[in-house]
Amino acid sequence: MIRFNNDYNRSAHPAVLQALADTAADSFGGYGGDVWCEKAAAAIKSHLDRPDAAVHFLVGGTQTNFTAIAAALRPYQGAICAHTGHIHAHETGAVEHTGHKLLTVPGRDGKLTAAQVAELGEGYRTSPVREHITQPKLVYISLPTEYGTVYSLAELTALRQVCDKYGMYLFVDGARLGYGLAATDATLADLARLADMFYIGGTKCGALFGEALVISNPALQTDFRSYIKQNGAMLAKGWLLGLQFAALFENGLYFDICRRAVEQAQRLKAAFVARGVPLYLDSPTNQQFVLLTAEQLSALEGKYTFEPDHPSEDGRMCVRFCTSWATTDEEIDALLADIARL
Amino acid sequence: MIRFNNDYNRSAHPAVLQALADTAADSFGGYGGDVWCEKAAAAIKSHLDRPDAAVHFLVGGTQTNFTAIAAALRPYQGAICAHTGHIHAHETGAVEHTGHKLLTVPGRDGKLTAAQVAELGEGYRTSPVREHITQPKLVYISLPTEYGTVYSLAELTALRQVCDKYGMYLFVDGARLGYGLAATDATLADLARLADMFYIGGTKCGALFGEALVISNPALQTDFRSYIKQNGAMLAKGWLLGLQFAALFENGLYFDICRRAVEQAQRLKAAFVARGVPLYLDSPTNQQFVLLTAEQLSALEGKYTFEPDHPSEDGRMCVRFCTSWATTDEEIDALLADIARL
Amino acid sequence: MIRFNNDYNRSAHPAVLQALADTAADSFGGYGGDVWCEKAAAAIKSHLDRPDAAVHFLVGGTQTNFTAIAAALRPYQGAICAHTGHIHAHETGAVEHTGHKLLTVPGRDGKLTAAQVAELGEGYRTSPVREHITQPKLVYISLPTEYGTVYSLAELTALRQVCDKYGMYLFVDGARLGYGLAATDATLADLARLADMFYIGGTKCGALFGEALVISNPALQTDFRSYIKQNGAMLAKGWLLGLQFAALFENGLYFDICRRAVEQAQRLKAAFVARGVPLYLDSPTNQQFVLLTAEQLSALEGKYTFEPDHPSEDGRMCVRFCTSWATTDEEIDALLADIARL
């Protein structure tokens, strides 16, 4: 079985494993107060134009989402997200578990628009019974989204403007950020400038595990380590996170391996289109959603793993094929050949 | 100004005030451990066929909703409700504040259907990634709904059946229960039989304040007073609640005064219909939602208070007229005359 | 039975009941946006020198405590309190239920000292592992305390100074504030100047129910009504609270009736002392804690209610006698006579 089911089914990039091996005999201070976390933070900040940004390393995505969101909000404030957003659909209500309501907005491609945010902001601003409703205070987006789509620099700028207008925070879930950056004209520096907080996903982008949270907004930096510890997100051996991100960000490895996975995914997409397989939507990143007939499904499912997403109205099944930093050209070539035979 | 804006703009029924006056010189034990709470619970239970039901008196509706819902759920479980449900739309995210996600279902008339509940139940039961999503564990309905509609006995029975099938609790918000009972074929006894918990609203139905929560399901009765106290819902002078409900339930006063308000509201509805004013929907209870033109609005708003609900797509405004136990025939007659002149 | 068991076993002062009767036929706006809440707030503020203070009316003490404390704190911050503090010992963990740790300090008389607070503040400030511990951010005291003792103006000033030094809030639980003010040299104006938030208890001091929360610190005033609503503490018929406090604060009734109860309690204390009954401590307010032998207990308990507090090491029982605004001179005289016969 060749795995296209997700981007977290393999260990870590060899450079990351080598970094772990190289330091196996060394001792370090605990809880992220070590030289590797410093190096990694510096490597990440070299891509930003925000010397005042804080960088923290957490273990996983759900954890980073709820820790950061809850740290930013007061109890009567909530987060706006697409109804397909990961925090709404796949995290067992973790944000609500911290006490905060999600204000969901419909959409087909996983994205939020500035207009949708403005509508909620304006509704609250003008409500005569404001104290009876949740204040929309944080905008949660992911880059790329659950459907592989991305926000352009213009779209992110528009979201920032509406956030400024209504006093909201912009938070970017970057669990797959490397794949998103390969497909948008926005850069890490743009994210640091436009978002109050965003994170750089490691787990799905070459690391064993780990997410690097960048907090640009100084008001959200205060005592953030207390939130990390309280939420069980502070790894005792924090240097394990630092050295992984150091390995990924020195020499731009993170960008290279993610760009390659996106190129492979685009080859898949082209092959499906060439074969007449309809796309659910046009994803420019490493996740491809296509509509397969029952016959096509059975032709592929013996040899490849991929994920069902939802039954389509036309009787086909929408499924996801996912490449990753670990996908080989041989794996892609095999699948391309089988797609051509569908 | 004659008030039709809501059903909580007046003090309490004279019988309730008299009961307060009669006991002004007496001393009672605290926190609901008193003879009046006993009497009131007995009076309420005389309408039920559930000698094992527990009756608790709380102060207000939002408080009763989140206290009862949170007491019933485990942290990863959530409540199903209509997207117009009071807990979703008007309580500042109080249920989410207790850590629980609301699973909202669309609908125009404020009601949930058994089929909608079944779909969520089945989705969870068959999910291959159950631990990533919230378990739908409690069905929240209100009787009447925010739009004045009611559930029939058949509809409540269908909801009970789907709850049984999927292991869910049925919770009925009865903030306006008196008005609902006047318009449905379901009785208090039916509610006690079909719902795991429901409450009998006092605040909007003749009391100064107070809600009587009936817990039929023995599994949800355990240590419920601890939940009440922890959530600040235990009135130190609990007898004040007991004697109000005793006054309302001895001799059936509660039913009588609410029925009368519903009859008045039906006269309003008929007058609007006769005058050609479109109804937003056909409400059989004390809240009437009608679509007024700007001209009609200005004709009425100098003399009567009523509440804007939402702008209608046809350019009219949907507004609510609300009668209550305190509405007089003179007030209704005045409004009927003005409606006829619209 | 003559009740000295607590100060919430009777309805309300006749002036409060009269105010309720006088407005029984009137309609008011909901949720505290009414003329009576305005009047009551103005009457209270006439005693303060803080035109910028916000006054909110909530239903009960536990509710006011956790709503206000949780509104002031970030998730990793906690409240310092005496281990006998009401929030620690009698509220079913309501503050912890909002997610905040209590940092308790030992003491016999129910009071916190500035030195105890400073020790916790300094410990946190100098901790090398600050992110692993709770930040002490709010000082909770009650005036009077659970043991009837009070803070002098000098003690309150010292607490304010240590709060300023360590960036902490000072919160005063005034569930029995009227009785406390009769026994300390601090005034309402002093409290408004020295505390960030305090409340004026109504439930135990002449009202049917209700607490008036004064927020002096502007930073804690933002959107406070959202906290009230979210925590189920916003009475639909908010004017019921306003008119009670208006009745109590116009003409100084609140102060008068509480002073009288304190004078009665001091007569009780003198009688116990004269009879050789040891005091647990010397309380200057309406609660008196005395150590009774088994024989003395049985002599009194047939005719009076009073509360056991704890068994004393010398074999006696420490019990509480409590006067209130409703205690009559006849009740006191009867008890004095029986004490003399012990």
Add this chain to the structure above:
Amino acid sequence: MIRFNNDYNRSAHPAVLQALADTAADSFGGYGGDVWCEKAAAAIKSHLDRPDAAVHFLVGGTQTNFTAIAAALRPYQGAICAHTGHIHAHETGAVEHTGHKLLTVPGRDGKLTAAQVAELGEGYRTSPVREHITQPKLVYISLPTEYGTVYSLAELTALRQVCDKYGMYLFVDGARLGYGLAATDATLADLARLADMFYIGGTKCGALFGEALVISNPALQTDFRSYIKQNGAMLAKGWLLGLQFAALFENGLYFDICRRAVEQAQRLKAAFVARGVPLYLDSPTNQQFVLLTAEQLSALEGKYTFEPDHPSEDGRMCVRFCTSWATTDEEIDALLADIARL
């Protein structure tokens, strides 16, 4: 610098690192549904006599503590712990953050006694105002404790009996369980029999990171994966946890490496005693607490890292020396020589 400051300053045992290297090219299913988690669970369960036990792998200790404790408790219930307990003193109020009060008990050696638990249980059982206080429902102990002390089989059995008597759960924090098992007569099988839940620490005992939670009580097993996910404790690449515990538990490596560290620590203790350095207490495990003079401190602190615990009343400093699975005999020998020279 030779590190004796803690037992988490080194990567992982070579066998663990080898297991990671061996699987670097393989693909696995996500979220713990993989062959390695199965193998590891089986290896652990081979030491227990509880075929019905559930084994889950989480990332860290604080996370495991609050996830498990919150899963076991209802909102009005709390956990009993020593005031030196890790959940009380070192986790930023993480348990309270989940809404639960800690009921702390004093003690010098970090241990709870069955009598202390019984006192709290009896106090609640007989309280006339039970709904006003937190129900003590879970007993939290750690093995070994923060001071390196252990519970004997007899002590654990006594705790189990008192838990049974009062309907409490027994939870054992085993962050350093390997070191504890080397010093007590209780076995893993005893823990599985006597505790409702306990965990086997990996982070401090040879793994890179990870804790294996064993849930013996079937009532606490329901939907536990939902709690793990909701609390951000479900590693996407769950097999990384499974293969580490498989490496540690196949062939008993876990027990061997921890026993060795304990033997090294006992040599340290003997050397201190021989040199006349007072012990703070007699620890049979890998943490040693000794009282050093300022002169002794400065003699050692240039060459070794160790942790200050607290200033002793006699003017000395109580410090902790900690060995681990990674401590070499050379490191111990060097320190022994320097102790002899103190």
